[in-house]
Amino acid sequence: MTMTPHQPPPAAAPHGGLSRLRELEAHSIYILREAYRHFDSLAMLWSIGKDSTVMLWLARKAFAGEVPIPLVHVDTSYKIPAMIEYRDRLARDWGLTMIVGANQEALAAGMHPSKGRLNCCAALKTEALRRTLDGTGPRMRMNSDGVYVPDWNPRPYNGVIVGARADEEGSRSKERTFSPRNETNDWDVAEQPPEFWNQFKTRFAPGTHVRVHPLLDWTEIDLWVYIAQEQIPIIDLYYDQGAGTRYRSLGCEPCTGFIQSTATNSEQVVAELRVTNTPERAGRAQDAEDPHAMEKLRRDGYM
Numbered sequence: 001m002t003m004t005p006h007q008p009p010p011a012a013a014p015h016g017g018l019s020r021l022r023e024l025e026a027h028s029i030y031i032l033r034e035a036y037r038h039f040d041s042l043a044m045l046w047s048i049g050k051d052s053t054v055m056l057w058l059a060r061k062a063f064a065g066e067v068p069i070p071l072v073h074v075d076t077s078y079k080i081p082a083m084i085e086y087r088d089r090l091a092r093d094w095g096l097t098m099i100v101g102a103n104q105e106a107l108a109a110g111m112h113p114s115k116g117r118l119n120c121c122a123a124l125k126t127e128a129l130r131r132t133l134d135g136t137g138p139r140m141r142m143n144s145d146g147v148y149v150p151d152w153n154p155r156p157y158n159g160v161i162v163g164a165r166a167d168e169e170g171s172r173s174k175e176r177t178f179s180p181r182n183e184t185n186d187w188d189v190a191e192q193p194p195e196f197w198n199q200f201k202t203r204f205a206p207g208t209h210v211r212v213h214p215l216l217d218w219t220e221i222d223l224w225v226y227i228a229q230e231q232i233p234i235i236d237l238y239y240d241q242g243a244g245t246r247y248r249s250l251g252c253e254p255c256t257g258f259i260q261s262t263a264t265n266s267e268q269v270v271a272e273l274r275v276t277n278t279p280e281r282a283g284r285a286q287d288a289e290d291p292h293a294m295e296k297l298r299r300d301g302y303m
Contacts, residue, residue, distance in 0.1 A: 001136075010178070010276040014231050020222070021222060021225060021226050021229065024218055024222060027217065028058050028060040028218075029054070029061055031177060032161065033063075034046050034110070034200065035161055035178075036062075036068065036069065039159030039201040039210065040071050040158070041135065041155055041158050042157065042159040042160070042161065043157040043160050044059065044067075044070070044071050044072065044161040045073075045160060046072065046073050046237060047163070047250070048073065048083045048084075048240060049163075049276040050223060050224075050227065051130050051163035051165060051218075052224065053166070053216055054215070054218075054223055054227065056216060059161075068100050069097075069100075069161065071099065072099045072102050072132060072133070073098070073101075074100075074132060075100050075101070076102070076120075076124040077102065077107055078113070078124075078252040078255075079252060080250070080256075082235065082236075082237055083235060083237070083250065088142070088146065089261075092142075092186070097134070097142075099139055099141055099151060100139070101128055101137055101138065101139050101140075102124075102128055102137075103123055104137075104138060105130065106127070106269070111124055113252065113254045117255055134157075135155060135156045141212070157209075158209060159212060159214045160208075160210070161211075161213075161214065163215050164213050164216065165216060165219065165220070166216045167220065174192075175192075175211070175213050176193060176200075177200050177213050177214075177216055178193070178213075179210065179213065180193070180210050181208070181210070182208070182209065183207040208211055208237075220280050221273045224266055224270045225270055227266045228265075228266035228267050228269075237250060238250075239264050239265060244260060244261070245259065245261060246261045247259070248280060249280055
């Protein structure tokens with residue numbers, strides 16, 4: 001589905017008698033608008049996967065077809081090339097403000113998954129994200145010609161919108177919708193504010209870094225049913241290209257495995273998910289290396 005930068009997707013359905021998906025959509029849009037209202041320096045993380053792309057779609061609905069929030073992507077240099085091509089094409093087509101960060105020092109020193117996948121993720125994802133968000137690391141910005149140039153005046157972001165879902169992985173289920181971190185992005189799981197009856201704490205002490213999670217209540221199947229209904233242009237790595245395999249979860253190429261599948265569209269993915277018992281991240285090598293890998297990374301600042 002092709003959309004011009006000035007062609008907004010359909011507006012969110014009004015409250016009252018909504019289906020589960022429309023309830024989720026309306027709630028996520030409310031959270032996005034609240035984040036935009038309360039944080040003066042806000043960014044949105046875009047991993048190029050299905051979750052953050054649905055979040056990007058919801059942001060376009062929340063703000064009348066535009067996205068007034070810069071998109072941040074951490075490039076490890078080991079992403080599947082098609083992911084980078086898709087990122088840049090969609091950024092140009094939708095008129096997105098695209099910021100890309102990387103831990104160039106670690107890459108220059110030869111950091112690679114062969115050094116230990118948790119070590120590699122810590123350097124190329126967690127540390128790169130920290131430096132990208134606080135402005136201490138090199139950031140590139142896509143200009144109006146679609147070319148990346150240095151971001152010479154990197155402003156720290158005190159609020160960051162993330163496409164985490166509680167059902168995807170154990171540590172994500174411990175998150176709050178508005179989840180505070182300290183000034184170095186460290187996450188203290190035991191020191192999270194209560195959130196009852198959709199009442200969120202949105203005011204925090206100076207220096208607090210806050211992660212905002214509009215998709216926490218969505219499940220993987222919710223996401224794919226929504227993708228099918230909305231015809232969201234998800235990267236085609238999630239579909240079988242003729243080899244009888246596809247990706248279910250996307251990450252760095254050396255650490256992400258295929259699943260056996262002949263699904264070529266979102267409706268067929270939904271049908272497969274209704275009968276599978278295999279965990280979503282079963283193909284992620286860092287999870288196999290250490291079952292607590294994601295929580296360790298997230299405590300130190302990763303998304």
